[in-house]
Amino acid sequence: MNDLIPLLKTSGVSKSFGGVLAVASVSFELKEGELLGIIGPNGSGKTTLVNLVTGFVKPNSGRIEYRGKNITGWAPYKIVSLGIARTFQMVRPFYQLPAFKNLIVPLYSPRVKKLAGGKYGDRDAVALDLLEEVGFERDAHVSYKVAGSLPQGYLKRLELAKSMALRPDLVILDELFSGLSLAEVASIVPIIEKLRFQGKAIIMIEHRLKELFRIADRVMVLNYGKKIAEGSGKEVMEDKAVKNAYLGSETE
Amino acid sequence: MKRRKERIDRGIKARSEDIFALSSYREMFYLLVPRAIPVVGLLGVAPFLSPYWKEVFISTAVYALLAISWDLLISAGLVSLGQSLFYGIGSYVAGALNYYWGWSPLFTIPVATLVGGVLCTVMLLPVLRLRGIYFAMVTLVLPLMLMRLVEATRILGGTEGLTGLTPFPNPVTSFYIIQIALLIALFGFRRIIDSDYGLVIRGINDNDRSVMSAGINIYWYKTQILFLGASVGSFAGAFGTHVDMFAGMPGFALDYSLLPVASAVVGGMGTFAGPMIGAFILVPLSEVLRALGALRIVFYGLFLVVFIVALPEGIFPYMQRKYHQFERWVEIE
Numbered sequence: 001m002n003d004l005i006p007l008l009k010t011s012g013v014s015k016s017f018g019g020v021l022a023v024a025s026v027s028f029e030l031k032e033g034e035l036l037g038i039i040g041p042n043g044s045g046k047t048t049l050v051n052l053v054t055g056f057v058k059p060n061s062g063r064i065e066y067r068g069k070n071i072t073g074w075a076p077y078k079i080v081s082l083g084i085a086r087t088f089q090m091v092r093p094f095y096q097l098p099a100f101k102n103l104i105v106p107l108y109s110p111r112v113k114k115l116a117g118g119k120y121g122d123r124d125a126v127a128l129d130l131l132e133e134v135g136f137e138r139d140a141h142v143s144y145k146v147a148g149s150l151p152q153g154y155l156k157r158l159e160l161a162k163s164m165a166l167r168p169d170l171v172i173l174d175e176l177f178s179g180l181s182l183a184e185v186a187s188i189v190p191i192i193e194k195l196r197f198q199g200k201a202i203i204m205i206e207h208r209l210k211e212l213f214r215i216a217d218r219v220m221v222l223n224y225g226k227k228i229a230e231g232s233g234k235e236v237m238e239d240k241a242v243k244n245a246y247l248g249s250e251t252e
Numbered sequence: 253m254k255r256r257k258e259r260i261d262r263g264i265k266a267r268s269e270d271i272f273a274l275s276s277y278r279e280m281f282y283l284l285v286p287r288a289i290p291v292v293g294l295l296g297v298a299p300f301l302s303p304y305w306k307e308v309f310i311s312t313a314v315y316a317l318l319a320i321s322w323d324l325l326i327s328a329g330l331v332s333l334g335q336s337l338f339y340g341i342g343s344y345v346a347g348a349l350n351y352y353w354g355w356s357p358l359f360t361i362p363v364a365t366l367v368g369g370v371l372c373t374v375m376l377l378p379v380l381r382l383r384g385i386y387f388a389m390v391t392l393v394l395p396l397m398l399m400r401l402v403e404a405t406r407i408l409g410g411t412e413g414l415t416g417l418t419p420f421p422n423p424v425t426s427f428y429i430i431q432i433a434l435l436i437a438l439f440g441f442r443r444i445i446d447s448d449y450g451l452v453i454r455g456i457n458d459n460d461r462s463v464m465s466a467g468i469n470i471y472w473y474k475t476q477i478l479f480l481g482a483s484v485g486s487f488a489g490a491f492g493t494h495v496d497m498f499a500g501m502p503g504f505a506l507d508y509s510l511l512p513v514a515s516a517v518v519g520g521m522g523t524f525a526g527p528m529i530g531a532f533i534l535v536p537l538s539e540v541l542r543a544l545g546a547l548r549i550v551f552y553g554l555f556l557v558v559f560i561v562a563l564p565e566g567i568f569p570y571m572q573r574k575y576h577q578f579e580r581w582v583e584i585e
Contacts, residue, residue, distance in 0.1 A: 054465065056461070056464070056465075075469070076464040076465060077464055077467050077468055077469045077470075080464075080465060080466065080467030081467050085465070085467075086465055088461070088462070088465070092458075092459045092462060093462075094454070094455060094458050094459070097451075101451065104448050104451045104452075105451060105452050105455045105462070105463055105466045105468070106466035106467070108448055108449070108451070108452050108466070108468065109466050109467035109468050110467060110468070111467045112467075120448075123448055162462075162466065163465075165466075166466065166467055
């Protein structure tokens with residue numbers, strides 16, 4: 001791949017919902033294999049930005065490019081087939097199905113078929129392997145348990161496995177760590193590091209700053225839909241605008 | 253001392269859908285008996301009915317097909333209140349081919365099944381993006397609109413309809429055609445919905461955003477399911493038209509829309525067997541109640557209410573549970 005063309009590039013992307021500007025002219029770039037963190041207070045437009053990139057919401061203005069190709073306003077399924085996979089903040093698995101059966105849907109996608117050379121293969125076996133990769137213990141038969149009976153930590157991992165099943169080049173993780181204990185977060189971090197090792201680019205939206213700064217190459221801060229800072233975790237936290245956004249400004 | 257009902261799955265390996273399923277006769281029968289019931293019930297018992305009840309049986313089977321088609325649509329999250337659209341289109345296509353060009357039922361029915369499926373799909377394509385009640389409203393209105401269109405423009409025989417259509421060569425033929433169609437739809441759809449393809453379909457109903465983010469074009473899959481459901485409904489219409497020797501505005505009547513829904517609710521949604529059982533209870537029941545004259549609808553409605561309150565899950569899921577699970581009372585602190 002050409003190093004000069006960024007993997008993902010947005011320029012001046014805006015989206016408003018009935019007068020409320022959720023994302024205001026945000027531009028950012030993401031290089032191949034990079035891990036970008038997006039942070040910001042609640043309601044600062046992080047999830048909307050993800051929805052814009054993945055096609056769930058169409059921007060009012062601006063341009064989104066993936067590998068130099070304009071994907072602005074594309075349907076979600078087309079964007080996924082290019083290699084962008086995402087997880088949802090609110091996990092909603094198919095509760096009545098066994099955990100591994102939840103992976104059948106992504107494994108059924110045209111992208112997986114194309115990458116496998118036109119064959120789907122044994123989806124159940126692939127699903128079980130994927131779950132093992134995200135830390136489902138095979139001996140304990142957790143993968144066969146009904147998704148509705150699994151604790152939150154497993155559901156988050158299932159969500160991660162669902163995006164990994166698509167064999168993406170860019171994974172967007174929307175608050176993967178929220179609602180998890182420190183120990184659970186610590187057990188998921190190596191999976192993310194492994195994804196990076198495989199050369200995948202990752203965007204993480206996170207409120208758990210400490211854990212994020214430890215693995216992110218670069219962090220972008222949003223507030224009221226605008227990008228207010230960008231840089232390493234340390235740089236960003238020393239930024240005055242960021243301090244104001246999180247803690248409120250001292251001088252009104 | 254409180255007591256709680258404990259349910260335990262029967263310890264037969266057949267339930268794991270494994271190769272072990274065939275390791276003993278006991279397990280083979282465990283698997284085979286429930287599947288044999290509809291086959292034996294339809295093909296075996298039906299020929300011994302009196303001519304009157306044979307007619308009731310045929311119309312019951314038509315409603316059962318519409319109910320199964322409804323159940324397929326609901327599996328993909330498409331709530332249809334317009335099964336009569338499928339029935340009416342199928343009946344008019346078959347009727348017109350027979351009336352104007354003299355095609356035999358041998359050709360009109362297959363053609364009406366496919367053409368009807370395509371026509372209904374195309375008509376509903378613009379609203380396929382709507383979900384739940386919005387889609388339902390459009391399906392409810394479309395057949396009523398078409399009915400008035402036929403009346404106003406006097407096409408296809410207008411209010412008189414197309415009469416004197418070719419009947420089936422003998423009642424026995426029609427009898428077996430509908431039974432076999434019903435069995436194919438029942439077992440075919442159950443198989444489809446249990447496959448990985450069916451998992452995607454059920455996923456669309458459960459959580460369409462999750463399916464979209466898996467790189468699957470949900471509208472294309474909804475279109476396929478709509479076509480399948482509409483084809484089955486159109487087949488029922490084409491078949492019914494040749495039995496009645498008449499195609500007309502009653503094909504779009506509300507009965508064909510509402511009875512399938514009631515059947516599915518009574519029998520248990522999303523199981524295909526349930527709606528079929530529901531139709532086989534409701535339609536004959538309505539015939540039996542004819543003796544009551546004007547009070548018929550009152551008792552019919554009462555029965556529906558009692559049924560839905562007493563067995564909200566539906567007949568088939570209830571029977572399935574009893575068959576697959578032991579139940580016992582256990583004491584809890």
